[in-house]
Amino acid sequence: MLKAAIVGVGFMGWIHYLAYQQSQGVKLAAFCSRDPKKRSGDWTGIQGNFGPPGGPIEMQGLTAYETLDEVLADPSIDLVDICLPPHLHAEAACKALAAGKHVLCEKPLALSSTACDEIIAAAQAANRQAMVAHVLPYMGEFQYAYQAAQSGSLGSVQRGYFKRIISPPDWIPDFYNASTVGGPLIDLHVHDAHFIRLLFGMPRRVMCSAELKDGTVKFCQSLMEFEEPGVLVGTSSGVSEQNGRPFCHGMEIQFEKGLLQYELAALTDGVEVMPLMVHKQDATTERPTLPEASEVAGFTAELEDAAASIVSGSVNPRLDVSHARDAIHLCQCLQASAVSGEWVSCR
Template sequence: MLMIRVGLAGIGFMGWIHWLAYQKVASAQVTAIGSRNAQKRTGDWRDIQGNFGPPGEQVDISGLKTYATLEDLLADESIDLVDLCLPPHLHCQAAIAALQAGKHVFVEKPMGLTTDECDQMVAAAAAADRQVLVGHVLPFFPEYAHAREVIASGTYGRLLGGHFKRVISDPSWIEDFYDPARVGGPLVDLHVHDAHLIRMLFGMPQSLVSQGRMRGEVVEFCTTLFRYQDPSLVVTASSGVINQQGRPFTHALEIHLESATLHYDHGGFSDGPETMPLKVLTADDQVLRPDLGDGDPVRAFEVQIGEVVRSLETGEVSTILSGALARDAILLCHKQTESVVRGDSVTV
């Protein structure tokens, strides 16, 4: 098995989490980092803070190549995969440049800010005969991974639908969060997790209708009904921002199968987290509580990196991390915005 040599571009919170994940993956190794920040290029990552995982540390980078620009990193012929942990508005340009330099690309979500950007990235990957994979980590978190396994097993029959929730308090610390040309707003930056999951589990809807409220050019909060050819398939989602800071984050799922319901709900409150762990409610009135491990959120990123490695080693593009799937998630987010603005259903 050949070692996949990784150039990690962008040493912020997500770059730090990816770095930690690579340390646990045997067949991929970060051999180079890229950052405009001179302090980061010395391995001093102690100012990195995030909403999960450990804080940044002083990292030994004595065996790594360091680059101040993406152009210099891309010129390194030894790099097989470029991991882009850059601000969203830079994803498209950086990914295309990496692909044209002959590298495979693993880019953090959102893939791009528009469907057109995503289409450009997919086309560039095809032209270069390289893969563009997108860091939609949600399916690898234990609750969501177990749900995928239960559904795929067919044990409880076919999917009947589900409801998905993802809400944050106003992220005032994220500059340009509501700028559609830089971060994308609550749907493109936050709800895209669930849009991706819905697309993966249920396929692409024929139409959708969203009701919500706007903040400038982006949706602040909305609830959406995704409509499929089968009218008995009921899929909904609620996502966005509330303007009270007492609950910085919550997400949940309820998935309906013919003979079972999967339920999970987590809220991160300012006075402590509250979780209703994943349960499987069966047709014979059992409440099954699967053992999902210790809940370390960084482990999901380790599994995700493992899927990136598998995709590159086999040449079979991941059905979870593919650029085509991530592109559809961005399209759904923009269709939801269109529906809120129009006050009507829209065709997908």
């Protein structure tokens, strides 16, 4: 069985740890953290916007390292799972690849398309797999939409609308810093940009109308045009001031033979969901039954596909770094359009 090491023990490192406990294709064998408390197995205090809070982990069978260099010197490690802050992704990924390790990197792959290109080049030079952990296409309703697009069961995709909005992320003091986090486009909207890239391909051009904060998009409405006439995608994304609804996302995708519709709003006192519906041309509506899944099931599925990609030598499209690179480029185009007020070419 393949052996992996988590690099970076924060919220996403914790979620990946939980996912490894369910994985059948890859075993977590090591992790690294600068924090001696975490290296001792005490991951209490980790908290995110979903999933259980961090706690003590089972150290049996795990090696705790302090640095990435120590991980890379371990010949038993096949896969380096990067869960570091975004501005550290590119350097860590390139270093791991050069050391002969395969890489799975949390989103965003990097903060710029140029940095993404460096990762892609490093993977090609090392003849190793570089993969990205964009979990959205592995999650319930979005996985259903992705599989429908792949199978053609509802015909071709024609139009779409995607929404992803959060309340102020005050726990991230540098959220709008383009050199560390990247703001709402790179940190938040990149989920939908990646999903749009998977379903529709790369837009020909984009228009983005936005409220800016320190020169970075805070909230935007965007329109994306594609080469095929009539194929349009709209999005709403960013930060609103309404703390009573910390998070919401949704999608409406027009296929040739049906319309998919779904929306979720996380409230301070619960969650409201409009379940996935497929509206048919004969005026009927289906409500697909989705497999029951835990909050980390999508992450476990990512790990299984990462292991299969390494074994087969063929990367699953949902993990393909070239698609993740295009998503970052798309977000950069939206930022440029928001500043200029004009259509921006994505070519």
